[in-house]
Amino acid sequence: MTLLKLQHVQRVFNQNSANPVIALKDINFSVEKGEYVAIMGESGAGKSTLLNIIATLDQATSGQAVLNGQSLNNLSKDDAARYRRQHLGFVFQHFNLLDSLSNRDNIYLPLVLAKTPVDVMDKRIKPLVNRLRIEKIINRFPGEISGGQQQRIAIARALITNPDLLLADEPTGALDSNTSNEILELFDDVNANGQTIIMVTHSAAAASHAKRTLFIKDGRIYHELYRGDLPLKEYQQQISQVMMTLTNGGE
Numbered sequence: 692m693t694l695l696k697l698q699h700v701q702r703v704f705n706q707n708s709a710n711p712v713i714a715l716k717d718i719n720f721s722v723e724k725g726e727y728v729a730i731m732g733e734s735g736a737g738k739s740t741l742l743n744i745i746a747t748l749d750q751a752t753s754g755q756a757v758l759n760g761q762s763l764n765n766l767s768k769d770d771a772a773r774y775r776r777q778h779l780g781f782v783f784q785h786f787n788l789l790d791s792l793s794n795r796d797n798i799y800l801p802l803v804l805a806k807t808p809v810d811v812m813d814k815r816i817k818p819l820v821n822r823l824r825i826e827k828i829i830n831r832f833p834g835e836i837s838g839g840q841q842q843r844i845a846i847a848r849a850l851i852t853n854p855d856l857l858l859a860d861e862p863t864g865a866l867d868s869n870t871s872n873e874i875l876e877l878f879d880d881v882n883a884n885g886q887t888i889i890m891v892t893h894s895a896a897a898a899s900h901a902k903r904t905l906f907i908k909d910g911r912i913y914h915e916l917y918r919g920d921l922p923l924k925e926y927q928q929q930i931s932q933v934m935m936t937l938t939n940g941g942e
């Protein structure tokens with residue numbers, strides 16, 4: 692089943708000025724339910740712009756973006772905020788946890804905002820605590836745990852609403868390579884449990900964990916790679932090669 696479909700998506704910044712910026716020229720792709728897709732491209736290629744449109748934080752200038760049957764094109768600010776809360780989960784590079792709340796309350800936060808009863812919150816958190824191995828840190832505060840542990844809490848916060856789509860923006864960008872690997876294995880596990888994931892990353896190692904990688908250049912999809920049955924390392928090399936070609940002019 693198709694979860695996300697983008698057709699001829701264009702995003703122009705400063706459209707009515709003397710110097711409009713065409714950040715996305717013509718983006719076309721679909722994501723099936725249960726897929727794990729990485730998005731790569733050089734700095735300025737349009738990755739954040741694309742992610743923001745999928746995240747309902749921005750809207751296409753033209754073209755269509757549809758997520759789970761809902762057009763993302765003309766949502767009002769309030770409707771977009773509600774849609775995000777109900778259907779999307781976010782994981783960021785710098786975790787974005789609230790230091791004044793315990794880790795448990797950080798995870799509960801999206802449910803608190805949705806006025807969810809406490810017994811439902813307790814029920815929802817239990818399987819996540821086991822799966823993300825955060826038993827020992829759940830009652831501590833973000834300032835008292837490591838970066839990798841903070842990212843685990845952030846992943847739990849993103850998953851507790853059972854989102855249709857998990858959006859990850861450079862989720863290992865602030866972590867050392869060992870901790871990055873642990874977090875990437877966690878994403879593998881989360882995806883194996885049926886969660887659809889889109890991850891923007893500069894890291895070929897991170898992208899190699901996704902089943903498909905889309906490469907963006909100058910606001911268009913330039914190439915795509917499927918992992919298939921390739922071992923992680925070989926797939927990572929293929930991804931690095933495409934990135935190298937891209938960087939060297941992309942022909």
Ligand SMILES: Nc1ncnc2c1ncn2[C@@H]1O[C@H](COP(=O)(O)OP(=O)(O)OP(=O)(O)O)[C@@H](O)[C@H]1O
Pocket residue numbers: 704705712713714732733734735736737738739740741
């Ligand atoms: N608010 C804005 N106003 C004007 N131009 C913008 C705006 N946001 C992004 N751009 C431009 O749109 C293009 C795509 O930017 P975008 O941030 O999507 O790239 P990116 O691939 O995410 O880059 P990076 O990897 O550095 O984060 C760039 O040329 C950028 O300068």
